[in-house]
Amino acid sequence: MSEPRSAQRLAGFGTTVFTEMSALAAEHGAINLGQGFPDFPGPDFVKEAAIEAIRADLNQYAPSHGLPRLREAIAADWATQHGVEVDPDAEVTVTSGATEALLSAMLALVDPGDEVIFFEPFYDSYVPQTVFAGGTPRVVPLQPPDWTFDHDALAAAFNERTRLFLLNTPHNPTGKVFSPQELKFIADLCIEHDVIVLADEVYERIVYDGSRHVPIATLPGMWERTLTINSTGKTFSVTGWKIGYVTGSAALQTALRTTHQFNVFATATPLQHGLAVALETAAEVGYYDQLKADYQERRDRLMAILGDAGLPPLPVQGSYFIMSDITGLGFANDVEFCRHLVTEVGVAAIPPSAFYLDPASAPLLARFCFAKQASTMEAAAERLQRLRA
Ligand SMILES: Cc1ncc(COP(=O)(O)O)c(C=O)c1O
Numbered sequence: 001m002s003e004p005r006s007a008q009r010l011a012g013f014g015t016t017v018f019t020e021m022s023a024l025a026a027e028h029g030a031i032n033l034g035q036g037f038p039d040f041p042g043p044d045f046v047k048e049a050a051i052e053a054i055r056a057d058l059n060q061y062a063p064s065h066g067l068p069r070l071r072e073a074i075a076a077d078w079a080t081q082h083g084v085e086v087d088p089d090a091e092v093t094v095t096s097g098a099t100e101a102l103l104s105a106m107l108a109l110v111d112p113g114d115e116v117i118f119f120e121p122f123y124d125s126y127v128p129q130t131v132f133a134g135g136t137p138r139v140v141p142l143q144p145p146d147w148t149f150d151h152d153a154l155a156a157a158f159n160e161r162t163r164l165f166l167l168n169t170p171h172n173p174t175g176k177v178f179s180p181q182e183l184k185f186i187a188d189l190c191i192e193h194d195v196i197v198l199a200d201e202v203y204e205r206i207v208y209d210g211s212r213h214v215p216i217a218t219l220p221g222m223w224e225r226t227l228t229i230n231s232t233g234k235t236f237s238v239t240g241w242k243i244g245y246v247t248g249s250a251a252l253q254t255a256l257r258t259t260h261q262f263n264v265f266a267t268a269t270p271l272q273h274g275l276a277v278a279l280e281t282a283a284e285v286g287y288y289d290q291l292k293a294d295y296q297e298r299r300d301r302l303m304a305i306l307g308d309a310g311l312p313p314l315p316v317q318g319s320y321f322i323m324s325d326i327t328g329l330g331f332a333n334d335v336e337f338c339r340h341l342v343t344e345v346g347v348a349a350i351p352p353s354a355f356y357l358d359p360a361s362a363p364l365l366a367r368f369c370f371a372k373q374a375s376t377m378e379a380a381a382e383r384l385q386r387l388r389a
Contacts, residue, residue, distance in 0.1 A: 102198065138157050164198055
């Protein structure tokens with residue numbers, strides 16, 4: 001048989017630097033502050049609800065767009081958090097994580113030749129997903145240290161081919177939370193150019209120092225043109241469950257549900273039950289306040305650890321990532337630094353140039369994740385002292 005030929009849309013999307021770093025981390029027994037997931041257990045009340053659902057034989061296909069109980073819990077959450085009335089039947093779709101939500105939305109809304117605008121650095125699935133849908137990514141840089149953007153450059157990125165604006169707030173990897181003024185500027189451009197917004201808000205509950213997360217869908221004129229994507233994996237520290245959900249107007253949901261239906265059809269039933277119970281119970285048991293307080297403590301500790309190790313951290317308003325400045329350490333680029341860190345120091349981080357269309361344009365930084373137990377961070381602190389040496 002001749003060499004199997006993969007589709008042209010895969011061109012350029014081979015093994016990533018993440019795979020290389022994970023392999024190096026395993027080989028060198030490194031403490032992993034690279035990958036973005038918690039190394040501590042998810043809450044018992046969430047896990048027990050899923051276990052009970054399995055025992056109660058809630059193990060067959062869920063409706064394609066999600067269990068009614070979970071969709072109602074999501075709608076209730078929008079009402080309490082943001083004062084927005086959401087129709088749980090027509091305006092909520094449950095997906096296999098935010099990743100599937102993003103791809104289903106792109107496949108549903110983007111035609112070949114359409115452009116999709118997002119900020120750079122970006123979450124790593126945005127480029128391949130845009131390309132898989134036949135679209136062209138158009139990026140606008142966020143500038144460190146506070147990750148502001150040039151308003152004129154953003155306005156200039158919009159044109160008659162622009163179909164989607166993909167906004168991530170709180171933002172991975174920078175930890176930026178977009179301000180109401182920035183959101184208004186983006187919203188006005190989207191309205192002026194009749195552009196749909198995909199709002200990736202998976203870190204909505206993880207914000208610091210009194211920062212407030214505002215969904216762009218709540219701005220005037222935005223509900224009809226926005227699909228907001230959340231992932232219960234981040235909020236309830238069960239990233240492996242892969243349950244996400246999309247909230248937005250019925251017209252956009254109809255398109256999304258078509259691609260979702262013929263892609264995954266439906267998402268794991270008992271885990272949807274688990275998350276319905278989680279959303280119904282979390283506020284009343286004080287879970288969200290505790291989550292925030294715990295992450296605030298972890299963020300403060302890792303900022304101090306990185307500062308002590310000669311890796312000055314940039315400000316973080318949300319998410320569970322810190323970008324540290326590595327200029328002056330003598331490395332040609334962030335990949336070289338991260339290779340050194342994992343092989344010689346025994347700590348894994350992510351080189352953020354992987355989140356740039358042109359890696360050579362990335363500032364000299366390294367991304368560290370603090371969704372980690374105190375013991376993991378203290379062990380990393382000890383090893384990071386070797387950098388000083
Ligand atoms: C910004 C952002 N969007 C989407 C995702 C994917 O979420 P999920 O695991 O629910 O697919 C992540 C996960 O790290 C993320 O950081």
